[in-house]
Amino acid sequence: MRERILEDLKNAMKAQDKKTLSVIRMVKGAMQMEELNKKAELTDDEVIAVIAKQIKTRKESIVEYEKGNRADLIEATQEEIEILNKYMPEQLSEEEINKVIDEIFEEVKPSSIKDMGKVMGLANSKLKGKADMGMVSSTIKEKLNNL
DSSP: OHHHHHHHHHHHHHHTOHHHHHHHHHHHHHHHHHHHHHTSOOOHHHHHHHHHHHHHHHHHHHHHHHHTTOHHHHHHHHHHHHHHHTTSOOOOOHHHHHHHHHHHHHHHOOOSGGGHHHHHHHHHHHHBTTBOHHHHHHHHHHHHHTO
């Protein structure tokens, strides 16, 4: 994954694709910061987590831009998210996510909302990077409240 990002960085430089270059440089910087904090090279899963964090930050920014009626910033941020999504694993559909959550419920057999931590722990290990964890969390919370 790391090599792919560095290769794309070179290609964006050669093609003079300023938008892609800017986004990849931000990702590379975030990866380097994470490596400094960890004092080790990141694994592919950790690189994906860094990219997921970048996407989440941009989605939060879009919400703020919408409040300020900044269509120009919303569009630019959407483009950045599209570039970042190229590095993410294939996202599961809502149907597939619900199937995994149902399997987790079979395994954990939660009895109330107090079991949210157990369910989310398993969901994290099975779905991290493959699904929007905010949506997963709200789905699990809804199912637990309906028990």
